[in-house]
Structure formats: C-alpha cells, structure tokens
Amino acid sequence: MSEPANTAPAPAAKAALPIVSIENISKWDGQEVTIRGWLYNMRESGKLLFPIFRDGTGLLQGVVVKSAVSPEVFARARELTHESSVIVSGKVRADKRAPGGYEMDVIDVQVVQLVSKDDPFPITPKEHGTEFLMEHRHLWLRSQRQNAILRVRHEITKACRDCLDQEGYLQVDAPILTPAACEGTTTLFETQYFENEKAYLTQSGQLYSEATVAAFGKVYCFGPTFRAEKSKTRRHLTEFWMVEPEAAFATLEDMMALAERFVSFVVKRVLENRRRELETLGRDISNLKKIEPPFPRITYDEAVEILKRKGSEFQWGGDFGGTDETLLSEDFEKPVMVHRFPAAIKAFYMEPDPQRPELALGVDVLAPEGYGEIIGGGQRISSYDLLLQRIKEHNLSQQAFDWYLDLRKYGAVPHAGFGMGIERAVSWICGLEHVRETIPFPRMLHRLRP
Ligand code: 4AD
Ligand code: MG
DSSP, rough: OOOOOOOOOOOOOOOOOOOOGGGGGGHHHHHHEEEEEEEEEEETTTTEEHHHEOOOSSSEEEEEEEGGGGGHHHHHHTTTTTTEEEEEEEEEOTTTTSSSSSEEEEEEEEEEEOOOTTTTOOSHHHSSOOOHHHHHHHTTTTTTHHHHHHHHHHHHHHHHHHHHHTTTOOOOOSSESSSSSSOSSTEEEEESSSSSSOOOEEEEHHHHHHHHHHHHEEEEEEEEEEEEOOOTTOOOOEEEEEEEEEEOOHHHHHHHHHHHHHHHHHHHHHHHHHHHHHHHHHHTTTTTTGOOOOOOEEEEEHHHHHHHHOOOOOTTTTTHHHHOOOOHHTOOOSSSEEEEEGGGOOTTOOOOOOOOOTEEEEEEEEEEETTTEEEEEBBOOOOOHHHHHHHHHHOTTTTTHHHHHTTTTSSOOOOOEEEEHHHHHHHHHHHHHHHSSSSSSSSSBBBOOO
C-alpha cells in the first residue's frame, strides 16, 4: 500500500540515548543517558521530585523539575511507588552532595511496572525482624546491604579461582550425588532415586579430588556441599559452598603454606576491589589489612594449653566448639593454624603423624575476630592397608569405597589438600553476625523457603 501523498513526513525518531549502568555514571558527566532499574526512594518538595533510582550496580538521585518536563512525565514520576520498575533518561551532573557524587536531571520517565499502592513492597526503611526478612529473602536481596555482601562474595569466589589458577591448579569438579560419606555419617542427606542403592548429597568433593589429583597433579573443586547439621548456630548452613584444592606429592606443611597465601590473596583482592561495599557494611578494614603470610601456627596440644590457661574446662581429646575457637583466635590478629589433632576426632582419611600416630596430620584455620574455622584440611592416608583398616574402624562400607581404595593401589603418593567454606570466609571478611546473609538463598535447619 502506498502512502497518501499529502501526509507530512514522520518526524525523525529521537536518537536513542546510551543505556548505562549507575556504577559507570561518572564517565557520562554532562551527557544525556538512559538508566534502567527500580525506584529506591522518593522525596517530594513542591514542584521538585527527588527520586532515587537503583539498577543493581548503584544508586542515583534524580531531580524532576515540574517546569522542565511535560505534565505527563511529571505525573508519571510522581506516582512512582517503592520498587516500581522504570526506564529513566536525563542529563548526568556531578554534585558533591549527592550520594555517589552524581545526579540526573530527569528528562523522561517510562514506567515498566507500577507497584500497586494497595499491595506495596513489603520491606520498608523501618526495622524488620530477622524472621520477616528471611521470609522475604527474594525481595530483601534488593537492599543496599545485601547487595554489598553478595558483591564481596563474588569477589571472594573469583579471587579463590584466580589464586589457585595462578598457583597451577586445575578446576576439576566433583559430583554432588555420591554413594558414601566423606565427613562422618551423622550429617548425611539421603536421597531416594537409585535402585538398590542409597545416594547422598556430597559433604565435600575431596575424595573425588584425590582421584583427579592423580590425573592432573594439582586440582581444585568448587561447588555446593551439604551437611544435615542438627544444630542452629551462626556459623552453620545445611547447604554451603566449598573450594577445595588438592595436590599430589604434597604434605601438611605444603597445605599450610598454601592456605596462608590463599587467604591473604583473597583478602587483598577484596580490599582492592570492594572498598565501597565494605564501607556500606561498616566493616573496620584495619584488621583485614594485617592479613598476610606468615600466619601463626600452633599444635592441638598447645591449643589445649591456651584454653586451660584461659580457664576453659576443655580436655585433651575433645573437638573445639565455637566458644573454644573464639578463645583460641582472640590472641591473634591473623588467622591461626591449629595442626595435629587427635586422630580419633578427625575424618577417617587423615594421615597419622609418623612421630605420634595418635595424631592426625590435619589443620584447621581459625579466622580472627571470633569467626571460627574457615578452613579444614591436611594430608591423606596413602597406604592401602591403613586406609582399609580405617574404613572398617569407622564402620564405612568397603564396597562404597572400592574406587577410593584403588587410588592406593595404582600409583599412591603422599597428597594433601584443604577446603574453605565460602560463607564462613564471606562472614568474616564482611564482619557479619551470621552466615545466613552470605549466600543468596540460605538453607538451614528450619529454612527451605524461599
Ligand atoms: O572441615 P571440613 O569438614 O573439611 C572437609 O570437608 C574436608 N573434606 C575439606 C578438604 O580437605 N578438602 O569443612 C571444610 C570447611 C570448614 O572449615 C568450614 O569453613 C566449612 O567447610 N563448613 C561449613 N560452612 C558452613 N556451614 C557448615 N555446616 C559447614 N561445615 C563446614
Ligand atoms: Mg573441620
């Protein structure tokens, strides 16, 4: 169909403005841009509106001047409700008083979805209880605090990979469904699926890394792990992420040296790249700045002495609880490495100390400031006979571990590794009260939703 001859040519569409992220807003000073996000807050003062927008990367205050925009745009801006989604265009202007140092003189506001006034966003600036926030975790994640924590978490997981990659480790992941326990049978999650066989969600990828380490030399796995923890503490989740390096021809000493380089690398990265987020969280970073090798090392025996000196009832042979860990770490500004535990309280796979076989060549790294154990690891049994004996002593199924025993038949070597719980590390580095805020959707005793 041809156009009627007498219609005026359509006005040229206004050139689309660049769509930018708020975190990059300083690069657009003096220019007109578009941002896409949500209304975070609104202040009104006569003929002026001061909406604050967020786009996931930052906050930007807009200024809407009634006389400078069309009545429709002003009306649309004015009716915006908390968390309504919007596309906003305007001119970026540096302003020292504005949060983030920039403001936007708004030209246009497009509403993508308006949150109903009758069913407003449930989380308001007033104080909410923890239960309420946990029930609304899917919405709570939009808060500035949660945003900062999860950005630090991202930096930490990336730094873990970067450090191990630089150290020559290859990421080789472990399965999640497994036929046997790695860290004791009391915290196993059982699943119903495989015929004639029980399957469990993995507690640690370590046993599989012990297989891949003989194929690649130095490996790490990095994935979710599961523990049916029966206790409610500020340090325990039932689903958490662990990064686990493992190296062939490595000893407990090698792993302690790696652990201190690794933890220091991660903390340094966060300080370099996530200062703003740590500030949002009110984290005192002077303590983090002290984290560099070497870390103090004490034996389990020495740790018991320290506890007794501090008036604790702790007896040699016991396992440290949260309070003991806090007592032990309070004398140190850096993470402290406790090594050579009684074999009886450690996992079945731990290599005994040749000097004192009642001790295991294992290490726990305790974070400073009362954050407790962030790393557990050590040297693994390399003898077939001893491993078989331990499997029997621990009442584990020899059949389920046949492949694991194979590793001691075909080219066994001394080998060692460790696992760092990501949520424990995030909790410490961010200075949080509880691990529940360190993971997008925490899973704990009594918490499966949302
Ligand atoms: O000390 P764990 O049990 O060691 C292992 O699983 C070894 N197989 C790791 C290895 O050598 N490859 O756990 C390691 C770390 C702990 O230090 C802690 O940081 C974290 O995992 N962790 C938990 N984090 C949150 N919630 C829980 N329930 C945790 N249990 C352990
Ligand atoms: Mg442990």
